[in-house]
Amino acid sequence: DAGITQSPRHKVTETGTPVTLRCHQTENHRYMYWYRQDPGHGLRLIHYSYGVKDTDKGEVSDGYSVSRSKTEDFLLTLESATSSQTSVYFCAISEEPRGAFFGQGTRLTVV
């Protein structure tokens, strides 16, 4: 257990509203990631962080922003939710060389 907690686990929100998902880790890992999972696409990287206040974009970053003010917390914000952002969101930490370990996921539905 890599000590990763995502919140909320489920959320339904309306189009156009802002939404923030939280990822909390307990083991002081430097690298943290947000992925989204959609059928037929595997997991796609949204944003990642390599330290406090150090973040960068991934493959599907449009419409998302992130913040990392503390080592243990990595926040993902949907600035104005759209139906195309309905997905399952996974946070992950990197523990090389063992690879990435994932949180339990957040199922987000935008109506």
Added chain:
Amino acid sequence: ELKVEQNPLFLSMQEGKNYTIYCNYSTTSDRLYWYRQDPGKSLESLFVLLSNGAVKQEGRLMASLDTKARLSTLHITAAVHDLSATYFCAGSEYGNKLVFGAGTILRVKS
């Protein structure tokens, strides 16, 4: 930019049979990972392959890596129902970023 392709995307097997899932990747990747995901659950790490020729085995699953061919395989021996899940391979890019294949849905029928 690393691209990862898996095939097949769906695999229906009879119990007791053998089969292989293939994972091709487009550019150099430091390492190759295999994950398992059960419906509605998170991803569970199965194997980490760190070098050319690496072979790892756990129970009925065996993973291998050929960096020259840019190919990894996940071989299933004598499948059982409990192996039914979705299997992902992933390569590693700069910044420890993982790039995933689309996943292989495995259904083992009794």
